[in-house]
Amino acid sequence: MESASATLDQLTTGDTGAERDQLQLVTFEVGKEEFAIDILSVQEINRMMDLTRVPQSPPEVEGVINLRGRIIPVIDLRKRFNMDRGERDQHSRIVVVEVKGRVLGFIVDRVHEVLRIDRKIVDAPPSMVSSVDSDFIAGVGKLPDRLLILLDLDKLFASEVLGAADIAMQRAS
C-alpha cells in the first residue's frame, strides 16, 4: 500500500518536473495499427458500456453515455478512420478525452500502455504512413521495434470535420 503511493508520488513529481523533451503518451490499438495521444488530454479510460443511440446523428457517432451526470458523445474510431467495423470484446475501451473544452469519448480495440518517449524520435507525419488520413496525424514516433502514430485530437474531433463527414455521406447517398 505504502510503496504504491510512493510510486505514485514519484510519478506525479516527475510530471510536474516536466522534462520538456519527453512526451508521455497513452497508446492504443485500432484495426491492427498502434496510435498514441498525449496523456494530458485523456480524462479517463472506461470499459465498454451501454450506449444510447442518437437517431440521425453523424454516422461516426456511436451514441451517448452518462459520464457521472454528463452526457457525452462516443465516437467509433474505426468508423472515423473508415475501417471495417470490428467486433467489440472484453478488450474494447472508451477513451474519454477533452478537446477544446468539449468532453467526448472514442472507442478503441484495446489500450496498450502509458509510454514516455523522447520528443526527438518524433517525426513530422509522412504523407503515406497508415490507412489514416494524414491530416489527423500529429507525428510519427519511431520506437526501436515499431512505429507509433501520434494523433491530433483537435483535428480528429473538430465539430466541423465531423459535420462535413456527415454531409459527405448524405451527398453520397
Added chain:
Amino acid sequence: MFDPEILQDFLTECGELLEQLDSELVALESTPQDPELLNKVFRALHTIKGSGSFLALTNLVGIAHAAEEALNAARRGDVVIDRSVMDLLLEAVDLLRKQFVELEAGTPLTAPRQELVDALTRVGAGDKVAAASAAGGADPTAPAQSASLAEAASPVAAEGDEFTLPESKADLLEFMVADLDETLARLDAQIDALRSETERDTISGEISHICESLARSVEFFEFSPMSALVSVLEISSERLGQLDDDCLDQVTPRLKAVVELLRRQTEGLRHRRLLPCDASELGGRVVDLVLGHAIDEAAHLGKDADIDTVLRIDGVVMAWSGAGSGDASDPVEDELGLQTSMIEEKAPAMESAAGVGGSAEPGPEGSGGPTRIEQTIRVEVSRLESLLNLVGELVLQKNRVGAMARHIVREDLVTQDLREAVAQSSSDLDRVTSDIQVAVMRTRMQSLDKLFGKYPRLIRDLSRKTDKKINLVIEGGDTEVDKSVIEELGDPLVHLLRNSADHGVEPPADRAAAGKSETGTIKLKASQQGDHVLVQIIDDGRGLDRDKLIAKAIEKGLISEDEGASMSDRDAHRLIFLPGFSTAAEVSDLSGRGVGMDVVRTNIEKLKGAIDLESAPGMGTTLSIRIPLTVAIMPAMMVGVGSELYAVPLTNILEIVRPEADLVSTINGRRVMRLRDTVLPLVSMSELFEQAQDNREVEQFAVVVELNEQRAGLMVSRLIGQQEIVIKPLDGILADSGAVSGATVRDDGGVSLIVDIARVIRTAQEVKAAMAA
C-alpha cells in the same frame, strides 16, 4: 489597460443603472417634475460618470457629465424636460450603452457628438444663474445633510495614504489639481471678504457657487475625504448670510481651516497621495454653528485664531501637512491594491448619499452624488450552473435510491428494519432534494421587469417614428422566471411588440374614424400559472384580417385554395406562424426584417413553450406565450420503443390511449386513428427514430401529445412511468440529430433521449398534408 476585475465591476454595476435609465427617462417624460424620479436618474448618471472617470474613460465621462448637468438643471426646476430635452437625454443614454458595448469588446470608445454635448450643456447652463441667486435661501434638509456628513467624514481616517493612478488618468488628475488650486484660492479670498457686512449676502452666494463646482470636481474623482470637507463648505455657505458677527467669528476661521485642509489634500494629490484626515469634529462644529446650535465652551476660538489653533482645538489629525515635503518620489508599485482601496472607499460615500435620498425633499446639492445601491447578491452564473448540475445529480441519486428501495422490498433476505430504513431514507432524500431544487431555482429566478423595463423606450421610439399614439401598459412585471428564460424571451418579445405597434395599432386618424380613442394601447401582461408563466401582448388595434391572411398564404403556396376556403378563423390567424409568411404589404423599417413570426415561434418552442394568438377584426390582437418557469428539470413520461427508452415531456401529454384495431385506418399510406370525434394523425416512434427492423416491437399505445393546439398520437410499445427528469444538453455535433431536444439520465443510470414534441407535431402535420393530397 485596466484591472479586468474593476472593469467588470464597472460594467456590471453601471450596466444595471444604464438598463434602468431607459425606462426611467421614458417615465420622466410623462411626469417631468417628479423629484424622486429626477433624483434617481441624476444619481444613476452621476455614478456612471464617477466610476467612468475613475477608469479614465474620457469619452464616456464627457457625455455622462453633460447629461448629468442637464438633469441637474431639471432637478432645480430651471428646465422642464420636454420632448426635445428628452431626445437629447435618450441619445446620450444610447451613446453610453454603445460605449459600454465597446468597452466590453475592448474597442476604443465612440466620442460624443459635439452638438449633443453642447446642447445638453446649454440645458444644464440654465441652472448656474438660477442656482447662484437661489443659493442664499434656507435649506430645510440641512439637518439631514449634517447627519450624513458625520457618516461621510468619520471613516476617512481609516483610508490609505498613498496611491498611484493608471497612466491614462494622470492627465486628468493634473488638470484637477490645477483647477483645485485656483478654486481654493478664490474661496479663501471670499471667506476673508465675509467680514464686510454689507456684501455678506452676495459673497455667501458666491461661496456657495464656488463650493458647488468644487464639489463636482471632487466627486469626479470620488475622493471621499475631500468630498466630506467640501460638503462642510457647501452646507455652511448657504447660511453664511444670516449669521451674526459673533457666530461668524467662530465660523470663518474654521472655514478657512477647511479650505486649508483641502489645499493640503490637493498638494497631496499632486504627489499621488490621499491623506488620512479625520475632520469630523471640525465639520460637525461648523454645521452646528451655522444652524445656530451652541458648541462646547472649550471649543470657542479666540479672536483671529490661526489655522493651526483651529485644527488643534477641533482635533483634526492629518498625517502629512507640509506641502511638498513628503516623500513623493517613493514609488508605489501596488497599483491594484490602491484601486481596490479606492473602490472600497466609495462605500461610505454611498451610505451618505442614501441618507440624503431618504429625506423628503433632497436639497439641490447633496453631500455626495453616488446612487443608492440596492442590497443584492451577485452570483456568478457559472457557479449557479454547477450548483444546478449538482442538484440534478441529487435528483438522479434520489431516483436511484428509490429504485433500490423498490428492489430491496421485494427480497426476502432483508429484515423489516432495513426495509423501513431504506424507505425512510428514500422519502427523506425525496423531501430534501425537492427543497434544494426549489431553493436553487429561486437563485436563478429573475423578475420579468428586467426585460419589460426596456420596452417603454421601444414603444416610445416606435410611436414617434410611425406618428402613432401608443400607450404601453405593463402588468405583472414582478413575475419571476428562470434567468435562461429571460435571456431567450427578450428577442421574441421585442419582435412581437414591434409587430403590435407597427401592424396592430392604427394611425390616430384611422382610429378616430373607427370610433376608437386616438391613442392605442398595448398591454404587456405576465402572470404565473402553476409551473408556467403566461406572457400576453394585447393590442386594441385593427386585428388580423382573415381573408387577407388566407389570400397571402395561397399566393405564397403555403396552403391550397380549398384549404383556405374551409379554414376556421383560428387556423387562418395561425397562418402567420408558418415559415415564409409575412403580413406587412411593404417591408417596413420596424418589423418587416425578413424574420417572421415563425422565428418567434421557433424561439419560444426552444424554451419548451407555446405561442398562440386570438384576434377580432377592429378589436385587436392578443398574443399569448406560455413558457415553463424553468428549463432545467421537468416531469416526463418514460416510454419504451423496442429496446430503447425515451422521455416524453409530461406537459405536452393530453392522454394515453390503446387504440382498438378498428379505430386505426390508413389513408394514403399514413396511419390515423379516430379519437372520439376527431381524427388523430399517428407517428410511429420506431419509424421516427429509424430503429433497426430487428429491434421493432408492436406499438400498442398512442401517447396523445399537443403543442400549440395541434395534436398527434405518438405510437410506443411500452409505458414505463412518470419521472422528474433533469435535462442535459447534447454535444454540439449532435445538434442536428433527429427529433430529440436533449437527454436525461434514468434511474438505472442509463441515458434516455427526450422527444422533441415540436418535431413530432410537424411530422404529424406532414401526415395530415399527405392525407389531404
